[in-house]
Amino acid sequence: MAPPAGRRVGDDFVDDSDSDVSITGLDDETSRAKAKGKGKAIDRNKKDKGKAKAKEQPYAWEASYSRSWDTVQEDERGRLEGAVQDWIARGRRRRLLAPAAAIRRTIIRHLVLVLDLSSAMLDRDMRPTRFDLMLQYAREFITEWFDQNPLGQIGVVGMRGGLGERIGEMSGNPQDVLKAISERHKLEPTGEPSLQNAIEMARASMSHLPTHSSREITIIFGSLTTCDPGNIHDTLDECLKDRIRISIVALAAEMKICRDLCAKTGGVFGVALNEGHFKDLLFELIPPPAQRAVARPGAQGANLAADLMIMGFPMRLPDTSPPSLCVCHSQMKSEGFLCPRCLAKVCDVPTDCDICGLMIVSSPHLARSYHHLFPVKPYAAVMSLEETPDPSKRCHGCSVAFRDTPATMLGAAGEGMSPLGRYRCPECQNDFCTECDVFVHDVVHCCPGCGK
């Protein structure tokens, strides 16, 4: 058995590496680094990956036993207010920096998730193992991805024993995709991975797609080798021709071919330093990529053809309606959806009507992505009430009373925050509390005052 990864570094200090004493030397060092970092470890990680590698964020296999609560700093009175304020302020700044104009996004996305199932995934440098962590994050990734890309489809391909293995067919139903990776014992890692075989398989499953949809491959890669039957650069050229975007999250180290695959196809490449960073890298791939301008000089014609599509919005029949045959499986069923053009009954949406070919989607499918198009304008922090003749006493959203006296803000953390806890909508001039400001912009996407 390999020793738990966290202790390997400590082996140099003490011969009997089984005892916990071996960690102490390293522990001291990191705690000193943390005191210097003043709890901004997370922030720094995002800002400067190169620097982060140095001390605060060691690679997972050389990290000491870390206590996540250490990164939160109490203020001198032992309260967490400062840390929480800092967190909220960061969220606000990020929103203010975001461009106000609607960005063009590819909303109809097709993604093949390629999972490394080679024996390298049994490594324990990420707890409990790379394999288990990957499955857990993949599940969370799929749920979140469908939440943000309602009309998208995901397929799953595995790499093991030198082959590509189809694990889940392309599907628009999150439950189907989750079910495909739910049985752990069917996915036991073994053998060598083959990037070329897996990419070819993923490419084949997307070859029939219409031109206006985006095609992406996301690879979680734990190995440092690939065992290919041919020249992988030929595969790369084919992917370029098909306009497939490849993104790779590597768990071990950077490989030249991985970086090339991503850079040439316009994808993202990242090496995960530790568990948290792995999740960050993976989840950065969830938001729809802003579509690169269509009229890019030098590109072959229209890059991604924009088109007008005809869609039908169906009527859902209840479980209690008299059973009838569905057109997709010819089964007797009570529930189903009626095509608005030919009134044929189909089992599930979104789909194409088998009779008249109309694309059938339910309106919530489309509407889930509209908050990208019409975001709520950021609220302005109210610094003082001197210019307001008759300030409202309560939050316009939740009707909780505002505080009367300004709170003292803690240093730079309070930048962009209102000392009164008031944030004003530029459209309707109503005041909202901190909670509602966050909730309206991150969840509701609709201002309670102006209803827009």
Added chain:
Amino acid sequence: MDKPSHLSVVIDLSLTQWTLCAQSTNPPGITLQDFLSQLLAFLNAHIACKDENTLAVFGAFPGQSVMLYSSTGEVTTTTAESTDANTYRPFRTLDSTIMSSIAERLDSYDGMTEEAPIGLVGCLTKALCYINRTITTALSSSQGGEGAAASVDPRILVLSVSPDQSSTYIPIMNSIFSAQKLKVTIDVGKIFGAENVFLQQAAHLTGGAYVQVERADALLQYMMMSFLPAPAIRQLISVPTQDRVDFRAACFCHKRIVEIGFVCSVCLSIFCQPVPVCSTCRTKFPMKTLQRLRDARPLAAPPGNAPPRPPVQKNGTTTPARPG
């Protein structure tokens, strides 16, 4: 043990629609006065069910949305509290607060100018903000030691008399998705008027009940039977389910409710007819597609504002029968 539950009620207070409702004979209508007295009985029943139950009432007035009452004391009135030995005190505060704040608002409408659409979206989002705030505070306080009001079972009841406002399609859908995220159930009681497409979708997507009240004079009965039990209890008893759910959407160009739409592949905006340029993201569509779509368009003239869907006659799927 059953947990305390939170109920937010959104009342549609469009005077025009209530006047029409009171005049209606088939099906028999109900006046606003009768409605309010039945509603108060229902609200009293909710807070009587369990001591820790919480309640918030929002009024969707023409052009505005107001919180009328909340059991955590966000709304206070100036009316002198007369003591009545025969009434339970919380009932009395509830009744008088709601009635006085409604009367205060309604007096300001003169009835001469044309009525603005009701502030349904404002009410829904405010209810969600309120629930978000009460849940987060309840959670943080329960971490502080006393885990009393930790998990409330929040739900929103919309009592509607107005028709769909297709201009509010996107905000309503956004509210529905946030309700899903907060695990809030949305119930709908349609007291007067035609079926409400968006509210049907709201109830369906959040697992609530959409009840078309056929006999408005028996409204209290409907509310007691369908809306009083908390979502946790509803799994054990049989509450009315929805017959059909209409998944139609509203087009962005004329705010019409459409069943077949033309959708921009870049931003998914919906249009009721083929357009050369997307008005949302300024994408130009190829002429080829436009021509093809124009040719393929059904012969029928563009539909009017939110026409009722024709009853389905195919496959014997009309009027579903209730199981025994």
